[in-house]
Amino acid sequence: MWRLKRRSINNLYMIHAKYELFRQNFILYYEVSKPHNIILWRDDKMSCQNYKSQNDCKKHCSEDYWDWGNWHDCEEEMRHVHEYSESVKLAEEGDDRHNHRAAGVTGEAIPIQGGTNHVHKIKNDNTDFLDHFHKICTTTGPAINIPGTNKHVHLVSGNTTVADGHFHPFLFTTQIDAPLV
Known part of the structure; x- marks a missing residue:
């Protein structure tokens, strides 16, 4: 079953697609050149983990992309989220060597593998501020x-956005879902 959000820019339409049986998230683009003549292609660069520049990250982490409400029907029950709090890895050399802290809450669970597992999106607008900050835009790994419990965590890895001429790798796990339940 497809869940779609469409946005038109000239004749280019972008669909935020979720398919029940998909193995990974993707953005599906299509172009309408004539009635009933639709050209489809997809963009697998859903996260900013493999960005080449700040613009690439902005393209893949646009506000439309992170509109959580479009991943599910309004009548559906809210899916769980996870908290996270972590330091990114050190970057730069000498006196400039430093890291940053990032904390927040993931987006709601997004089913994968026919609903047998799920992932979460993370959009962290800012790490802490030294004389600059970075953003984290990514999708977690599966649960x-x-x-011995009915709890789970998610692995999160990738690179921050580029700021001040550098980026920071990160590797952490989310906190467990519903820690007091």
Whole structure:
């Protein structure tokens, strides 16, 4: 089952697509050149983990992309989220060597693998501020069950956006879902 959001720019339409059986998230683009003549292609660069520039990250982490409400019907029950709080890895050398802290809450669960697992999107607008800040735009890995409980976490990895001529790699796990339940 497809869940779609369409946005038109001239004859180029962008669909935020979710398919029940998909193995990964993607943005699907299509162009209407004539009635009933639709050209489809997809963009697999859903996260900013492999960006080449700040503009690439902005393209893939646009506000439309992060409109959480379009990933599910309004009548559906809210899906769970996770908290996260972590330091990104060190960057630069000498006196400029530093890291940043990032904290926040993931987006709602997005089913994958036919609904047997799920991922979450993370859009962290800012790390802490030294004389600059970075953004984190990514999708978590699938749920990792914690043995002996009905709880799970998610692995999160990638690179921050570029600022002040550098980026920071990150690798962390989310906190467990519903820690007090």
